[in-house]
Amino acid sequence: xxxxxxxxxxxxxxxxxxxxxxxxxxxxxxxxxxxxxxxxxxxxxxxxxxxxxxxxxxxxxxxxxxxxxxxxxxxxxxxxxxxxxxxxxxxxxxxxxxxxxxxxxxxxxxxxxxxxxxxxxxxxxxxxxxxxxxxxxxxxxxxxxxxxxxxxxxxxxxxxxxxxxxxxxxxxxxxxxxxxxxxxxxxxxxxxxxxxxxxxxxxxxxxxxxxxxxxxxxxxxxxxxxxxxxxxxxxxxxxxxxxxxxxxxxxxxxxxxxxxxxxxxxxxxxxxxxxxxxxxxxxxxxxxxxxxxxxxxxxxxxxxxxxxxxxxxxxxxxxxxxxxxxxxxxxxxxxxxxxxxxxxxxxxxxxxxxxxxxxxxxxxxxxxxxxxxxxxxxxxxxxxxxxxxxxxxxxxxxxxxxxxxxxxxxxxxxxxxxxxxxxxxxxxxxxxxxxxxxxxxxxxxxxxxxxxxxxxxxxxxxxxxxxxxxxxxxxxxxxxxxxxxxxxxxxxxxxxxxxxxxxxxxxxxxxxxxxxxxxxxxxxxxxxxxxxxxxxxxxxxxxxxxxxxxxxxxxxxxxxxxxxxxxxxxxxxxxxxxxxxxxxxxxxxxxxxxxxxxxxxxxxxxxxxxxxxxxxxxxxxxxxxxxxxxxxxxxxxxxxxxxxxxxxxxxxxxxxxxxxxxxxxxxxxxxxxxxxxxxxxxxxxxxxxxxxxxxxxxxxxxxxxxxxxxxxxxxxxxxxxxxxxxxxxxxxxxxxxxxxxxxxxxxxxxxxxxxxxxxxxxxxxxxxxxxxxxxxxxxxxxxxxxxxxxxxxxxxxxxxxxxxxxxxxxxxxxxxxxxxxxxxxxxxxxxxxxxxxxxxxxxxxxxxxxxxxxxx
Amino acid sequence: xxxxxxxxxxxxxxxxxxxxxxxxxxxxxxxxxxxxxxxxxxxxxxxxxxxxxxxxxxxxxxxxxxxxxxxxxxxxxxxxxxx
Ligand SMILES: [Mg+2]
Ligand SMILES: [Zn+2]
Ligand SMILES: [Zn+2]
Ligand SMILES: [Zn+2]
Numbered sequence: 001x002x003x004x005x006x007x008x009x010x011x012x013x014x015x016x017x018x019x020x021x022x023x024x025x026x027x028x029x030x031x032x033x034x035x036x037x038x039x040x041x042x043x044x045x046x047x048x049x050x051x052x053x054x055x056x057x058x059x060x061x062x063x064x065x066x067x068x069x070x071x072x073x074x075x076x077x078x079x080x081x082x083x084x085x086x087x088x089x090x091x092x093x094x095x096x097x098x099x100x101x102x103x104x105x106x107x108x109x110x111x112x113x114x115x116x117x118x119x120x121x122x123x124x125x126x127x128x129x130x131x132x133x134x135x136x137x138x139x140x141x142x143x144x145x146x147x148x149x150x151x152x153x154x155x156x157x158x159x160x161x162x163x164x165x166x167x168x169x170x171x172x173x174x175x176x177x178x179x180x181x182x183x184x185x186x187x188x189x190x191x192x193x194x195x196x197x198x199x200x201x202x203x204x205x206x207x208x209x210x211x212x213x214x215x216x217x218x219x220x221x222x223x224x225x226x227x228x229x230x231x232x233x234x235x236x237x238x239x240x241x242x243x244x245x246x247x248x249x250x251x252x253x254x255x256x257x258x259x260x261x262x263x264x265x266x267x268x269x270x271x272x273x274x275x276x277x278x279x280x281x282x283x284x285x286x287x288x289x290x291x292x293x294x295x296x297x298x299x300x301x302x303x304x305x306x307x308x309x310x311x312x313x314x315x316x317x318x319x320x321x322x323x324x325x326x327x328x329x330x331x332x333x334x335x336x337x338x339x340x341x342x343x344x345x346x347x348x349x350x351x352x353x354x355x356x357x358x359x360x361x362x363x364x365x366x367x368x369x370x371x372x373x374x375x376x377x378x379x380x381x382x383x384x385x386x387x388x389x390x391x392x393x394x395x396x397x398x399x400x401x402x403x404x405x406x407x408x409x410x411x412x413x414x415x416x417x418x419x420x421x422x423x424x425x426x427x428x429x430x431x432x433x434x435x436x437x438x439x440x441x442x443x444x445x446x447x448x449x450x451x452x453x454x455x456x457x458x459x460x461x462x463x464x465x466x467x468x469x470x471x472x473x474x475x476x477x478x479x480x481x482x483x484x485x486x487x488x489x490x491x492x493x494x495x496x497x498x499x500x501x502x503x504x505x506x507x508x509x510x511x512x513x514x515x516x517x518x519x520x521x522x523x524x525x526x527x528x529x530x531x532x533x534x535x536x537x538x539x540x541x542x543x544x545x546x547x548x549x550x551x552x553x554x555x556x557x558x559x560x561x562x563x564x565x566x567x568x569x570x571x572x573x574x575x576x577x578x579x580x581x582x583x584x585x586x587x588x589x590x591x592x593x594x595x596x597x598x599x600x601x602x603x604x605x606x607x608x609x610x611x612x613x614x615x616x617x618x619x620x621x622x623x624x625x626x627x628x629x630x631x632x633x634x635x636x637x638x639x640x641x642x643x644x645x646x647x648x649x650x651x652x653x654x655x656x657x658x659x660x661x662x663x664x665x666x667x668x669x670x671x672x673x674x675x676x677x678x679x680x681x682x683x684x685x686x687x688x689x690x691x692x693x694x695x696x697x698x699x700x701x702x703x704x705x706x707x708x709x710x711x712x713x714x715x716x717x718x719x720x721x722x723x724x725x726x727x728x729x730x731x732x733x734x735x736x737x738x739x740x741x742x743x744x745x746x747x748x749x750x751x752x753x754x755x756x757x758x759x760x761x762x763x764x765x766x767x768x769x770x771x772x773x774x775x776x777x778x779x780x781x782x783x784x785x786x787x788x789x790x791x792x793x794x795x796x797x798x799x800x801x802x803x804x805x806x807x808x809x810x811x812x813x814x815x816x817x818x819x820x821x822x823x824x825x826x827x828x829x830x831x832x833x834x835x836x837x838x839x840x841x842x843x844x845x846x847x848x849x850x851x852x853x854x855x856x
Numbered sequence: 857x858x859x860x861x862x863x864x865x866x867x868x869x870x871x872x873x874x875x876x877x878x879x880x881x882x883x884x885x886x887x888x889x890x891x892x893x894x895x896x897x898x899x900x901x902x903x904x905x906x907x908x909x910x911x912x913x914x915x916x917x918x919x920x921x922x923x924x925x926x927x928x929x930x931x932x933x934x935x936x937x938x939x
Binding site: 815822830 | 889894895919921922923924928
């Protein structure tokens with residue numbers, strides 16, 4: 001393996017020329033331009049580098065193998081080096097069967113026994129990190145210790161017979177155990193430890209070279225002392241020093257060994273450090289890669305672009321390119337790209353080209369100066385690298401890429417500004433928001449890649465999630481609030497209002513007005529919504545705001561929650577999260593099943609525009625006074641809370657008097673706790689009902705909660721009514737001081753206030769003790785999410801590693817790359833969930849509804 | 857000892873049958889596979905012991921499936937190593 005023995009610790013001479021037999025010897029490869037390798041005679045860029053070697057004065061232990069050395073020393077005889085086991089014993093452990101996969105372990109051998117082969121008494125082998133081995137025994141009541149030198153150990157390992165090694169799980173034909181003790185050290189090629197020339201002209205050597213210099217210096221000194229017949233003590237010291245340098249050269253983070261440091265105090269990055277960890281060779285350089293033709297910037301919303309589009313800043317579009325191969329058919333077009341200046345400065349301007357590539361792969365950078373000269377030169381066989389323009393297909397991605405919808409293909413829309421723009425309706429699949437999130441964009445460079453992106457990755461192909469077979473793209477937040485306010489109940493709009501709402505859609509004509517009043521034609525909000533529905537759509541379902549009454553009043557529902565669409569006309573009901581929301585948009589889902597992905601994507605575009613115009617027409621805001629209640633409600637809330645507190649006191653009294661009946665399987669204390677939690681929970685809910693009575697659909701928080709846009713009635717209860725019980729692990733707060741949570745309370749107080757019940761609302765403000773309990777409860781939530789995300793992330797990583805190469809074969813089986821069967825039919829029914837209706841291969845309800853035009 | 861437990865009678869244990877030579881030939885030809893490509897089970901698996909399967913046998917397992925109603929799968933019985 002070695003091309004050169006290295007004996008000098010020096011690298012370069014005064015002229016900057018490598019010393020022969022030094023660490024930068026020309027036989028080890030070249031890194032300086034102009035020189036040629038003495039081994040392969042190639043230039044710096046072509047020579048792969050070659051290994052050299054250092055002959056060590058005495059053997060040293062390889063740190064990576066200390067555990068194996070320890071095991072071998074403990075299971076073999078100190079005199080004859082044979083396995084400390086008779087043939088019968090070996091058979092007992094390994095078994096008689098010919099399979100013979102079992103191996104002898106350290107535990108199978110009795111400690112400090114007599115060798116069954118030569119009868120020598122064995123001694124205890126002590127191992128001290130990082131590389132010290134010694135024998136210990138007791139003599140005349142004194143503990144004796146004898147250090148084993150690497151040479152001793154090597155001698156022992158050499159003597160272990162091949163047959164015994166097989167029982168230990170070592171194949172002697174491949175590797176002998178004495179090879180774990182180094183006598184010769186390989187010197188890696190200079191190509192893997194290049195020196196850097198600093199600005200001031202000084203050379204700065206790689207950490208590995210520094211370490212090798214140390215090793216050679218000590219080795220040299222060792223040899224000289226050895227030859228001069230230096231005293232044993234000095235030899236031992238030098239030996240240990242050599243061992244230290246070789247150890248840190250291999251691994252600079254060994255336990256029990258101070259790391260070798262640079263002059264500046266920084267620990268050296270030696271061999272093992274190059275491989276290990278996140279930025280190491282495996283995770284940093286091999287599994288993780290950087291790519292060209294990608295861009296990254298902050299994202300921001302634009303509800304007026306299509307979900308299948310992405311807004312790209314002009315600066316990005318000007319920098320990124322697509323290769324256009326010049327043929328006789330497109331040569332004029334390609335020439336025009338060159339003639340258009342690459343300095344496009346308006347979003348509407350024609351795209352130019354940044355490079356022209358000659359048939360011999362030489363690149364010509366295009367700039368204002370050479371356009372006129374290059375344009376006539378091109379002919380078939382050239383490639384023109386054209387800038388991005390509207391309609392180009394790109395891949396858009398947000399980390400963490402947890403599912404396939406984390407990378408989707410969008411069409412480009414060149415825009416002003418410096419951010420990527422995306423329709424808020426595609427936020428759910430990316431799990432994106434606009435609080436500073438950044439996203440990546442990749443430009444597929446070949447026609448095949450572009451076609452694949454269009455067919456498989458485009459947004460419209462990914463509306464249905466393979467997770468549950470329902471739409472994952474749909475209205476969010478203001479889309480839901482807007483469409484809810486628009487469609488709830490009956491509202492009449494004048495022509496100008498209707499046109500305002502529809503101004504960003506593209507309706508061909510307005511329907512017949514719903515009524516004419518004083519010669520003024522008026523349309524209902526439901527008529528306006530119907531304009532974006534497919535003409536033959538028929539469906540019946542219940543909105544998010546439905547209370548699931550025992551007997552549904554259907555068309556007569558006072559909440560207008562019974563949705564009926566007949567022949568594409570919304571007859572009654574409110575459109576909200578259930579109808580158009582991401583994750584459960586029923587209308588979106590039905591449109592996909594009946595009209596296909598394209599129509600659904602168009603519907604989402606129309607819908608988001610309509611909803612945004614709707615919410616702009618009505619106006620939507622929330623302020624602190626939206627949490628205000630009237631005096632009567634505050635009185636009622638106080639009354640409810642006082643009654644509850646008294647009820648709790650009463651129950652505590654019953655408990656103290658010993659009159660409490662325990663619930664089956666519970667202690668008295670547990671029974672009391674459950675009763676208190678129940679009473680206080682009910683009280684909180686009652687305050688919510690009281691607050692809810694006052695706050696109607698004219699309150700925007702109620703609109704958001706009822707429509708499913710954001711928040712819940714519980715949030716509203718806590719803002720306006722009462723925050724309620726704070727808990728840790730589902731129980732009232734119990735910890736703190738002796739028998740009490742805080743010094744503000746008496747010892748043993750079981751009352752509601754002493755254990756974290758918050759009477760106040762977020763509006764009224766918390767008392768100091770309440771605030772403290774709230775912080776305790778809040779902390780638990782934070783810790784939970786932090787722990788959960790890290791755990792589920794690791795779980796997901798392991799699952800992806802296990803499943804990544806499985807695929808569905810043409811016969812419907814799921815197989816590994818080796819053809820081994822995992823499932824005999826994919827999912828047992830062979831259904832692709834992303835082509836299913838919530839997991840079912842056929843949407844029976846949908847088909848019946850569209851035929852009967854009523855609920856089934 | 858009390859009454860011996862027959863795992864096959866447990867509600868959560870699917871049907872297990874040892875397949876005949878003829879059935880195995882049929883199975884291998886429909887999926888174009890060899891024994892090595894089948895999922896495995898150990899010879900001392902409680903169900904395998906119950907139906908007296910030996911290593912080398914192929915077992916047909918019939919499950920109640922949430923998605924398909926009824927699903928069949930097949931396993932190759934192998935010997936479990938000692939440790
Ligand atoms: Mg964010
Ligand atoms: Zn070379
Ligand atoms: Zn011996
Ligand atoms: Zn209802």
